[in-house]
Amino acid sequence: MNVVPDKRHLIELAHYRMPFGKFKGRYLVDLPEPYLIWFQQSGFPTGKLGDLLKSMLEIKINGLEGLIRKIQKDFPRY
Template sequence: MDVFPDGEKLRELAHYKMPFGKYKDSYLIDLPEPYLAWFKRNGFPKGKLGNLLQATLEIKINGLEPLIRKVQKDFPKDSL
């Protein structure tokens, strides 16, 4: 099975910032894994934020953070 990530969604995730709480204004990829795991145990928020937090946790668990960092570097937010 071939998997083709959606480039637009990767760019969105790379530049999305936490809108509330202790880590407000931090990029989702910069959130600590235990914080994301807490959401997994207690429930992710509904909607886009929840989906992006869930994806961020999977990216971190699978060691793919460098991919997101490369997207941040190669596709700055102002180029979207």
Template sequence: MELFPDRKKLIELAHYKMPYGKYKERYLLDLPEAYLIWFQRNGFPKGKLGEHMKAILEVKINGMEGLIRKIREDFPADTR
């Protein structure tokens, strides 16, 4: 775990959307925690999506949703 996260990675995380399924096109941050916990138990997808889902679950568990929402607000997607 990094102590000094990369700014670009945080901005990407804030803007990342679910690419498929019931929650398609929703920001990962807006996924229900229970949905993320299901993936934690059954296996996250491979690659960037899985890594972002793991990170968002940690954000939710630690009550830091506001920080990610603020990043999304302060750094619009078109400036990534």
């Protein structure tokens, strides 16, 4: 099975900032992994933010932060 990532989703994920809390304003890729694990254990928010946080946790667990940082550089937010 070949998984093809959604380019638009990855670009949005690369540029999305945490909207609240201790890490408000930080890019999701800059959130500490233990913070994302806490969300996983406590319950992710509903909607888009929760989906993006889940995706970011998977990216961090698999050591793919470099991919997100490359997207940030190659596809600047307009």
